Amino acid sequence: MVRPAVGAGAGHRLVRRRGTRAKERETAIRAAALRIFRRKGYHAASMQEIADAVGLNKGSLYYYISSKEELLVRLFEGRAEQVLGEIDAAASRSGSPQQRLHAVVRAYVLGVLRNLDSVHVYLREEHSLPRAALEQVRRTNQAMRDHFERAIVDGMRSGDFGESDPKLATLALLGTCTWVHRWYRPGGRLTETAVADDFAERAVRMLRP
């Protein structure tokens, strides 16, 4: 009775090890694809280059991923949802509309700064995404915009903000906050949190009565 049990255990461990190695490979493939898509653009990048970057031959790459399009879709999987989760958490903290807007803007800017390459590739390759994936990201983006707008409208009602067009104010703030993906260089003069804090204060300042 002992040997088969040990054998089964060893078998499980082997499957687990293989599973772990496959997961690591997939992570490496996504990271390489993101880098190459960012540098050359999605259309100009080839599966051969991605395979080379992770030390696989092209045939083996297709064991992990069925197409370049699937790779593009999976680059964004979960990222926008994670950032939205952080914005949800920021928005649900108690406090004045000013404090809530501050927290929402801060969470959003940090979300962009922590996903610089994927934000860049998404904004550039949106038109290359299949419809279902595009709609998913757009729904998530809309939910983020709603958080901005809700905090602004609440602040208008309470008199914290002297805004007259909450939709336009939302777009103005989202522009400032999303644009960081074009100029922020990690390791430069400002840390991620320094930029996020500054932009959160700036947002509140822009809306003062």
Add this chain to the structure above:
Amino acid sequence: MVRPAVGAGAGHRLVRRRGTRAKERETAIRAAALRIFRRKGYHAASMQEIADAVGLNKGSLYYYISSKEELLVRLFEGRAEQVLGEIDAAASRSGSPQQRLHAVVRAYVLGVLRNLDSVHVYLREEHSLPRAALEQVRRTNQAMRDHFERAIVDGMRSGDFGESDPKLATLALLGTCTWVHRWYRPGGRLTETAVADDFAERAVRMLRP
């Protein structure tokens, strides 16, 4: 003496007519390319589609343009310089730093709004531009940024603005102003000048002491 002169005159007119027709064709080709690049992306677009859109066969298209890359470069030719000229003019008007920033932001936003498709294609296809063309556009963009920063620094000195980081303030404003290319829909709720005026006022408000 009369006939040869008339003949030469008629010849000139013919050349002029041909020149005009060629110019119109080139304009139509650029407009079609811009539309198709915007919709499908530069890499996915084919010269055949562009030829079809202007009712030429592909061979004739190559009479006007030597390659898809040349077409991409020529899409941006002169546009950024024209907007820079308008910003130069806005900046050189006398007035307080607040008035100057207002005028610079307004001219920049109008420049983006009047070139929606080419701003979109440029930001997406920057990496596809040949080095010389890219450097040219970047120099022009840098000159625009300098106008923003100069007005902000002047306002800090005069006490008009309560800013502490003029570089970061410039990037925040440029984000707001450039991002309009992603959400503005011509013929919608707001005219171009309504958005430009609102964003100019918003910029000044953000920098109030």
